[in-house]
Amino acid sequence: MAVLKAPLWVAAVPTAAKSFVGNPVIGSATLNRWGLHTARMRIAARMARWRRRLLHRRVPADLRANFARDGFVVLPDFLPAAEFEKLRHEMLDAPWEAHEMRQGSTVTRRVLLDIAGLQRDKPALARFLGSDKLLSLIRYIASTGGAPAFSIQCILADARGAMDDPQCTVHADTFHSTAKAWFFIHDVGPEEGPFLYVPGSHRLTTERLDWERTQSMTARTHEKRDHAEGSFRISLAELQRLGLPPPTPMPVKANTLIVADTFGFHGRTPSPQPTRRIEIYGSLRRNPFVPWTGLDPLSLPGVKARVGSALLVLDRLGIARMPWRPVGRLKLDAPPRI
Numbered sequence: 001m002a003v004l005k006a007p008l009w010v011a012a013v014p015t016a017a018k019s020f021v022g023n024p025v026i027g028s029a030t031l032n033r034w035g036l037h038t039a040r041m042r043i044a045a046r047m048a049r050w051r052r053r054l055l056h057r058r059v060p061a062d063l064r065a066n067f068a069r070d071g072f073v074v075l076p077d078f079l080p081a082a083e084f085e086k087l088r089h090e091m092l093d094a095p096w097e098a099h100e101m102r103q104g105s106t107v108t109r110r111v112l113l114d115i116a117g118l119q120r121d122k123p124a125l126a127r128f129l130g131s132d133k134l135l136s137l138i139r140y141i142a143s144t145g146g147a148p149a150f151s152i153q154c155i156l157a158d159a160r161g162a163m164d165d166p167q168c169t170v171h172a173d174t175f176h177s178t179a180k181a182w183f184f185i186h187d188v189g190p191e192e193g194p195f196l197y198v199p200g201s202h203r204l205t206t207e208r209l210d211w212e213r214t215q216s217m218t219a220r221t222h223e224k225r226d227h228a229e230g231s232f233r234i235s236l237a238e239l240q241r242l243g244l245p246p247p248t249p250m251p252v253k254a255n256t257l258i259v260a261d262t263f264g265f266h267g268r269t270p271s272p273q274p275t276r277r278i279e280i281y282g283s284l285r286r287n288p289f290v291p292w293t294g295l296d297p298l299s300l301p302g303v304k305a306r307v308g309s310a311l312l313v314l315d316r317l318g319i320a321r322m323p324w325r326p327v328g329r330l331k332l333d334a335p336p337r338i
């Protein structure tokens, strides 16, 4: 069987595949000692720099400078106040078809969004998701021109806090640049589990490469599943050894947008109190090895306004399984159903 699968494992090397468990070639201790993992990182970083050059014109110079320095950008007061109020009402007043996932004591609720399905009933939300300012920034940071997947995300953490929430362990999502965006509907205070990021950790330094090489030789059998799947966890002591600062928590006001390269180390601050928080979440990740920014299947006419539905179809066909299960129609601030 391994003989039959071997060509598929090899074919996955020049793609975004990241699991050290699922692919014995990517996970091979010997190949990674010889530098397979670090070679993938170096090539992906070079291609990301190239593709960003193709995308930079649509992003203001000050935002590009902030991103180059920190690995993320924060934009308070992103929408005009009246437009933000409209968007907030559209989100909170009506029930949505939702999915939920439990990680420890934290439940993440997702509503997959299609711009096509929103234009009539939720015009402010459709305008937000289609805005050039938002899309250009996500694409620049992701270093690809594709269509981001957007959803409404609700984080429901109970009073036990989030000590068993894997998102609270500082980690990198994968081995290459990839963008995530959060647009906050409420204020998120320091005690409410704000996003955190290690400033400057999006850069592929010699120290990071050395650390990655060490991780890549043992990741396949690592006790933490997420680490073995290619989202490496890192301790505060290791961050220090890499010459990086401690993570910075980012409490925000409502109507703030954060876009981050989650190749950099990031996480969610553990929340010492029950938290119910609602945000618009976007993510964009494509093959990191290609020199072009187009040719994205989710950007095809007829698909790009229906990315949420396309993801549901891929889930049902078993092509791209999602960790969330459907829980029916509910209002965004309803108690969890799983």
Ligand SMILES: [Fe+2]
Pocket (backbone or CB within 6 Å): 171, 172, 173, 262, 266, 267
């Ligand atoms: Fe992450």
